[in-house]
Amino acid sequence: MDDARHLIEQKESQGKGLGILAVQNIPCGTRIIAEAGLLRINRDTLKVPDIINAFKRLSPSQKKLYLELHEYACDAFRRATEQEVNQDWEEIPKLHRRVLGVWVANCFDDVFLLGSRINHSCTPNVHFAYNSALEKETFHAIRDIRAGEEVTIMYINGTNRTRGQRQDELKKWGFQCNCPTCEDTPQGRKKEEKRVELFKLDQELAKYTCFHFEHGPEDSWKKALKVAQRIAALQKSEGLLDIELSNSYHDAARYSAKLGDVSMALLWTEKKLEVVRYCVGVDYPDWQSE
Ligand SMILES: [Zn+2]
Ligand SMILES: [Zn+2]
Known part of the structure; x- marks a missing residue:
């Protein structure tokens, strides 16, 4: 194993639903996850049928795991999809809608069975990047993480952005951020x-x-x-x-x-x-x- 996923577990985190938590102290720089994407499609030339076809190519067990990921298709994505396939969202087969909803809610460079389960924070403790030599997405601790602490990444480009700007971009995932920087205290x-x-x-x-x-x-x-x-x-x-x-x-x-x-x-x-x-x-x- 070329990562340290034994240092994390998926668990209920207080009031936030499922999250990835550290089970041991994780030092800064640790490669916690190195994971190949599931769909492996070129994002630049992406069409809706590409997503559906990539899903169809998965093994039965991968399909099952894929469909267990969180699903959320925001209005903007639904409208863009409707335009592209020339069909109302509700007319698209149910399974396809689910595949697309998982895609848009979990994709940063691709959909990842483990990495896509990491929650967002506006002050994250993990950075993700695509390593083209490994052909994997890597998730590194960017500071020391204590045992029991939630592991988080930033879904958006929000370091130098105000709360309103960050929340606007987070609409795509359909949640209100309650990280320590966003909480009203x-x-x-x-x-x-x-x-x-x-x-x-x-x-x-x-x-x-x-x-x-x-x-x-x-x-x-x-x-x-x-x-x-x-x-x-x-x-x-x-x-x-x-x-x-x-x-x-x-x-x-x-x-x-x-x-x-x-x-x-x-x-x-x-x-x-x-x-x-x-x-x-x-x-x-x-x-x-x-
Ligand atoms: Zn936040
Ligand atoms: Zn980052």
């Missing part, structure tokens, strides 16, 4: 304030990268470096240790280099690589793109 609201700040900083950084130089490029780079450093520090202190943190370090390295500060550029690059290493592992074949 003093602690939750405090965490959310930082996310609003991260969103604003993210917008500000984008502005500097658009060649809007007020007082020459050097001035812009100095400002951009400051913002990138602030974003990285905020993400770190908020426990947002996912791959986006490596992007922030990457930005800091880039602007340090532009300003001629080679030693700081190297330091930020080291930090970036440390994040990439625990998020995807040293055998990840596409390090450049991370």
